Amino acid sequence: MNKNEMYYDRLLPLKTAKLIMPGGQFYWLINFVINHPDLDFQTGKNKNESWISIYRGTSSLLKIMGRINGYKITVDNKYRILCPDFYDNPTSENFEVLLSQIKIYKNENSKNTLAQYYDNHKEGFYQNLISRRYGINGKEGDSLVIVDKEVVIGFINTNVKERIIDSIRQKYQPTLNELQKHIGFPSKLNEYKFGNEFDFLALDSDGNIILMELKDGSDTQKIYLSPFQINTYCDIYNEYILRNKDEFEKVVLEMIRQKQELGLLNSKWIIPSKIIGMKAALVIGGKFSNTVNRNYKQVISSLSGYIISIYKCDIDGQLVKIIL
Numbered sequence: 001m002n003k004n005e006m007y008y009d010r011l012l013p014l015k016t017a018k019l020i021m022p023g024g025q026f027y028w029l030i031n032f033v034i035n036h037p038d039l040d041f042q043t044g045k046n047k048n049e050s051w052i053s054i055y056r057g058t059s060s061l062l063k064i065m066g067r068i069n070g071y072k073i074t075v076d077n078k079y080r081i082l083c084p085d086f087y088d089n090p091t092s093e094n095f096e097v098l099l100s101q102i103k104i105y106k107n108e109n110s111k112n113t114l115a116q117y118y119d120n121h122k123e124g125f126y127q128n129l130i131s132r133r134y135g136i137n138g139k140e141g142d143s144l145v146i147v148d149k150e151v152v153i154g155f156i157n158t159n160v161k162e163r164i165i166d167s168i169r170q171k172y173q174p175t176l177n178e179l180q181k182h183i184g185f186p187s188k189l190n191e192y193k194f195g196n197e198f199d200f201l202a203l204d205s206d207g208n209i210i211l212m213e214l215k216d217g218s219d220t221q222k223i224y225l226s227p228f229q230i231n232t233y234c235d236i237y238n239e240y241i242l243r244n245k246d247e248f249e250k251v252v253l254e255m256i257r258q259k260q261e262l263g264l265l266n267s268k269w270i271i272p273s274k275i276i277g278m279k280a281a282l283v284i285g286g287k288f289s290n291t292v293n294r295n296y297k298q299v300i301s302s303l304s305g306y307i308i309s310i311y312k313c314d315i316d317g318q319l320v321k322i323i324l
Contacts, residue, residue, distance in 0.1 A: 003243045007154045010044035016066030057124020059117035122216040126285030133317030140268040144204040168235040194229040207272035217286030224295035231305040
């Protein structure tokens with residue numbers, strides 16, 4: 001087992017963090033995002049770069065890349081063409097123009113294809129609700145905080161990634177093979193592939209890491225198959241912890257402290273002194289069908305894996321535990 005095969009560290013370098021600190025060029029973004037319920041922050045880094053992003057649902061409207069000598073702004077061209085002035089000169093006034101253009105956007109077929117990331121009240125909408133509720137709008141007495149979203153454990157190269165993830169997937173192949181024989185399950189379920197990115201990494205007040213996967217209530221098949229996805233994530237996480245437990249704990253706790261200092265988490269939330277364990281959770285946004293209940297129970301009864309807590313979220317993003 002090689003410690004350096006896997007890595008996770010999204011703590012911002014000070015030079016990048018200063019961009020949204022008091023006196024920084026983008027400090028105004030803190031209050032701007034607080035005052036716009038459809039927006040949220042994502043911060044992070046990998047081995048090559050660091051960034052501060054503003055998300056609307058599951059789509060990034062602005063990505064500020066930290067550089068040794070300043071910063072660089074990057075964005076998908078579908079947003080840049082709506083308001084070039086904002087990306088040439090990012091101000092609150094220009095940001096308001098961009099948001100108004102997004103809401104009235106129409107493509108050549110007179111459809112607002114940008115609505116799929118937030119306005120259609122599907123996964124992106126609920127991701128924002130939850131991320132803000134336990135992030136920038138978090139409360140001192142909350143049971144948890146969202147440490148990171150769209151989380152990926154890194155691998156030193158593609159070969160290592162494929163070796164580790166494929167070995168994990170093989171654990172669940174026999175169960176997939178059996179389930180595809182049942183009425184109501186896809187006939188080619190054994191070809192179903194799960195990635196290595198999960199929606200939220202949270203920490204509760206007791207010191208437990210919570211790996212959360214979010215599904216929209218209308219995505220029936222994705223909900224009842226989510227235990228395979230969640231178990232895969234948990235296995236990847238545990239593979240990493242076996243190599244880097246102390247480093248992971250240090251990074252996560254420092255990420256929380258940094259986000260509190262930046263105003264992205266409630267500064268009065270008491271950070272646990274150490275990480276004591278790991279939990280898994282499925283969050284369902286919106287209403288779901290009876291098929292979800294029936295097939296989810298079938299999956300859970302067939303699958304020997306982690307205990308998965310299930311939550312729904314209310315209109316304020318508050319997580320409420322439920323039983324399927």
